Amino acid sequence: MNQLNKYPRIDAIYKRVSCRSFIRKEIPKQILEEIINAGTMAPASGNMQPWEFIIIDEPEAKEKVVTCTFSGFYSKGSLNQHWIEDASIIIIPCVNFKRTVARYGDLGYKLAPLDTTSAVQNMLLAATELGISGCWVGGFLEKKIRNLLQLPPYVQPLGLVPMGYPAKETDHKQKMDAKWVVHKNIYNTPYFN
Ligand SMILES: Cc1cc2nc3c(=O)[nH]c(=O)nc-3n(C[C@H](O)[C@H](O)[C@H](O)COP(=O)(O)O)c2cc1C
Numbered sequence: 001m002n003q004l005n006k007y008p009r010i011d012a013i014y015k016r017v018s019c020r021s022f023i024r025k026e027i028p029k030q031i032l033e034e035i036i037n038a039g040t041m042a043p044a045s046g047n048m049q050p051w052e053f054i055i056i057d058e059p060e061a062k063e064k065v066v067t068c069t070f071s072g073f074y075s076k077g078s079l080n081q082h083w084i085e086d087a088s089i090i091i092i093p094c095v096n097f098k099r100t101v102a103r104y105g106d107l108g109y110k111l112a113p114l115d116t117t118s119a120v121q122n123m124l125l126a127a128t129e130l131g132i133s134g135c136w137v138g139g140f141l142e143k144k145i146r147n148l149l150q151l152p153p154y155v156q157p158l159g160l161v162p163m164g165y166p167a168k169e170t171d172h173k174q175k176m177d178a179k180w181v182v183h184k185n186i187y188n189t190p191y192f193n
Helices: 011-015 029-040 059-066 082-086 098-104 107-129 142-149
Strands: 051-056 089-096 155-157 161-164
Touching: 011 107, 029 051, 029 107, 051 059, 051 107, 059 082, 059 089, 059 142, 082 161, 089 107, 098 107, 107 161, 142 155
Parallel strands: none
Antiparallel strands: 051 089, 089 155, 089 161
16 A cells, blocks of 8 residues: 555646657747756756757657657667657757766766756656646667767767647556565565555
């Protein structure tokens, strides 16, 4: 049993779901700005804020981005995730390593992607709160997208995040109960029963 259930909870966390079908409706710029701002409120190592976001909002540009995607681990480069084209925008979260590596040396290469991932989760939650859905897309060819977006070597694309107004309700995936993933003091001793 989830022992936190009897306390107030943040609705967006429980409402968020990966959405892969969208209606044709633009996301107003102010709303998009709110979503990005939520991203920039994320924790970041040394507050170096290594995130940068590329927003793809033109149909032709979206099509080009989709040619950099693949679905299924073994289909690299062959089966593009065409559903992404229907999204109002594609946000491409990138890590700019310069500041974090200047501060932490090689450790910065581990930390900066974690910071940027937190920013993306904030954005997905803010979007949910504003009636917009999205999805992390990790199935992309890094080299191809680097070329397409003309990224400098110190900027790494982390994924694609298509966003838009959902075309239908998406069922929530089953999540593991806290009792399976929480340990008390040492590994393999249940915290929750
Ligand atoms: C790093 C990462 C990569 C993902 N890559 C893809 C992807 O390439 N295509 C896709 O449709 N969903 C992708 N997803 C979404 C997951 O399939 C989804 O989060 C998972 O099934 C749980 O569903 P939920 O997000 O609705 O809770 C990815 C999620 C993460 C966190």
